[in-house]
Amino acid sequence: xxxxxxxxxxxxxxxxxxxxxxxxxxxxxxxxxxxxxxxxxxxxxxxxxxxxxxxxxxxxxxxxxxxxxxxxxxxxxxxxxxxxxxxxxxxxxxxxxxxxxxxxxxxxxxxxxxxxxxxxxxxxxxxxxxxxxxxxxxxxxxxxxxxxxxxxxxxxxxxxxxxxxxxxxxxxxxxxxxxxxxxxxxxxxxxxxxxxxxxxxxxxxxxxxxxxxxxxxxxxxxxxxxxxxxxxxxxxxxxxxxxxxxxxxxxxxxxxxxxxxxxxxxxxxxxxxxxxxxxxxxxxxxxxxxxxxxxxxxxxxxxxxxxxxxxxxxxxxxxxxxxxxxxxxxxxxxxxxxxxxxxxxxxxxxxxxxxxxxxxxxxxxxxxxxxxxxxxxxxxxxxxxxxxxxxxxxxxxxxxxxxxxxxxxxxxxxxxxxxxxxxxxxxxxxxxxxxxxxxxxxxxxxxxxxxxxxxxxxxxxxxxxxxxxxxxxxxxxxxxxxxxx
Amino acid sequence: xxxxxxxxxxxxxxxxxxxxxxxxxxxxxxxxxxxxxxxxxxxxxxxxxxxxxxxxxxxxxxxxxxxxxxxxxxxxxxxxxxxxxxxxxxxxxxxxxxxxxxxx
Numbered sequence: 116x117x118x119x120x121x122x123x124x125x126x127x128x129x130x131x132x133x134x135x136x137x138x139x140x141x142x143x144x145x146x147x148x149x150x151x152x153x154x155x156x157x158x159x160x161x162x163x164x165x166x167x168x169x170x171x172x173x174x175x176x177x178x179x180x181x182x183x184x185x186x187x188x189x190x191x192x193x194x195x196x197x198x199x200x201x202x203x204x205x206x207x208x209x210x211x212x213x214x215x216x217x218x219x220x221x222x223x224x225x226x227x228x229x230x231x232x233x234x235x236x237x238x239x240x241x242x243x244x245x246x247x248x249x250x251x252x253x254x255x256x257x258x259x260x261x262x263x264x265x266x267x268x269x270x271x272x273x274x275x276x277x278x279x280x281x282x283x284x285x286x287x288x289x290x291x292x293x294x295x296x297x298x299x300x301x302x303x304x305x306x307x308x309x310x311x312x313x314x315x316x317x318x319x320x321x322x323x324x325x326x327x328x329x330x331x332x333x334x335x336x337x338x339x340x341x342x343x344x345x346x347x348x349x350x351x352x353x354x355x356x357x358x359x360x361x362x363x364x365x366x367x368x369x370x371x372x373x374x375x376x377x378x379x380x381x382x383x384x385x386x387x388x389x390x391x392x393x394x395x396x397x398x399x400x401x402x403x404x405x406x407x408x409x410x411x412x413x414x415x416x417x418x419x420x421x422x423x424x425x426x427x428x429x430x431x432x433x434x435x436x437x438x439x440x441x442x443x444x445x446x447x448x449x450x451x452x453x454x455x456x457x458x459x460x461x462x463x464x465x466x467x468x469x470x471x472x473x474x475x476x477x478x479x480x481x482x483x484x485x486x487x488x489x490x491x492x493x494x495x496x497x498x499x500x501x502x503x504x505x506x507x508x509x510x511x512x513x514x515x516x517x518x519x520x521x522x523x524x525x526x527x528x529x530x531x532x533x534x535x536x537x538x539x540x541x542x543x544x545x546x547x548x549x550x551x552x553x554x555x556x557x558x559x560x561x562x563x564x565x566x567x568x569x570x571x572x573x574x575x576x577x578x579x580x581x582x583x584x585x586x587x588x589x590x591x592x593x594x595x596x597x598x599x600x
Numbered sequence: 601x602x603x604x605x606x607x608x609x610x611x612x613x614x615x616x617x618x619x620x621x622x623x624x625x626x627x628x629x630x631x632x633x634x635x636x637x638x639x640x641x642x643x644x645x646x647x648x649x650x651x652x653x654x655x656x657x658x659x660x661x662x663x664x665x666x667x668x669x670x671x672x673x674x675x676x677x678x679x680x681x682x683x684x685x686x687x688x689x690x691x692x693x694x695x696x697x698x699x700x701x702x703x704x
Contacts, residue, residue, distance in 0.1 A: 239665055246672045253679050260686045269683050274635055277676060278626055281642030284669055285619055288649035291662045292612065
């Protein structure tokens with residue numbers, strides 16, 4: 116087996132290793148397991164980064180294929196895993212302390228699934244990888260089995276995830292009926308130059324519905340706020356960043372260069388995607404305004420961001436695909452640090468209510484500064500990275516001549532300023548609430564937040580590295596055509 | 601027979617009907633057990649379509665795909681029942697509208 120499979124294999128081996136270590140090592144000697152998990156995810160990140168520049172062959176009869184897109188996003192997911200591990204190490208487990216090792220080891224499996232997902236080149240492979248991710252996430256969401264909110268989040272995620280699986284499998288069945296294959300390049304070659312048949316369009320619609328659940332696009336977004344709020348914070352982080360990003364990578368692959376990058380399909384689905392984008396941006400932005408819980412707030416913020424990405428994707432051009440890739444990295448840098456902060460806030464205050472932010476600007480300057488930079492970047496204020504991301508969405512819409520999408524996007528970006536400034540105002544302009552515990556945030560959190568804030572400032576002023584990353588992601592697979600079956 | 605020879609169209613129509621019944625069950629029923637049965641019905645509707653397409657077009661791939669779907673559905677339902685048991689221990693009910701800890 117060729118070397119490109121390594122991140123996935125290493126992830127699964129680490130996860131299994133940690134669980135086995137937990138079973139065979141006597142109680143009282145398990146203190147090193149969290150440290151080992153952090154070390155493993157860091158080593159895998161370095162390994163994945165080192166590997167991502169090399170040209171790599173396809174494997175298993177073109178079920179999996181490594182191209183620019185997958186080599187750019189595997190480090191993304193492993194970075195998410197590192198962040199998730201930081202959060203799960205810091206999660207208070209209450210009377211479930213004895214299952215901490217499992218709790219820390221479990222996120223390795225959905226990460227492996229995500230890495231497989233972005234290199235999948237066949238809808239059947241997508242189905243299997245997606246279920247590996249989804250089933251692990253149901254378990255992670257419902258992990259605190261004595262807390263009603265966590266169980267409820269797990270159940271809602273399971274029902275919604277099951278529904279999306281149903282749509283996806285039905286889509287695959289219709290795709291077999293319409294195109295006789297589920298392999299991307301075969302569909303592309305066979306259907307090129309032909310008018311799209313009704314069964315094919317129906318199959319694409321079913322598959323798109325399945326994926327719209329995963330990225331929480333309106334009208335399939337209703338699960339997101341409830342699940343984000345009820346699930347443990349590390350699971351929320353995984354869902355909000357990694358799982359959403361995977362959905363978009365899949366959409367980029369399918370509509371950008373994979374199976375459905377056909378003119379006959381684009382004529383029909385371009386307006387559909389743009390309408391989804393307009394609805395998602397509008398609802399995400401407006402529903403975020405009255406939120407008082409930081410996790411629900413991030414859920415609606417994530418829905419709004421998904422809307423911008425759908426608008427860029429909906430233009431179905433290469434520029435739109437590149438914009439989505441860049442936007443996802445900007446989203447990771449601005450959202451993930453806030454989720455790590457939420458975990459620490461829950462440790463100190465017991466909930467993620469926005470009013471716990473009050474007075475933070477005076478009490479803990481470093482944390483407040485880092486958080487402010489993250490929120491302003493989400494809002495899209497210059498000179499931060501979020502501004503460049505939103506600007507490239509608007510530029511894409513402008514050059515594609517999509518005026519309705521552009522107008523709604525700009526208006527909602529301005530409205531969005533209002534709700535992204537709510538936490539900033541709470542930190543600097545509100546008096547500290549009365550009974551605030553005097554506990555301070557740990558210093559690693561200050562460093563993470565300041566580093567993320569600085570990265571967004573630097574990348575916002577000088578987006579050259581990100582542009583290069585985007586260019587690399589759009590490079591075609593090195594062996595897509597000449598692979599020997 | 602009343603319908604003449606059974607064709608692929610008949611199978612696809614039946615599977616679509618099952619899919620719609622499953623969808624209605626997920627969206628409308630109040631008991632979580634029935635919701636999970638309906639989820640299974642969704643996947644089985646897709647399985648029927650896969651098998652029929654494989655049979656009529658002479659393709660082996662869709663019929664193999666069914667095994668993947670069955671396996672995944674089993675994993676999903678076992679996890680779902682485990683969560684359901686845990687919910688029942690806390691809330692003493694499996695009605696979906698009792699799940700209202702998370703409301704804005």
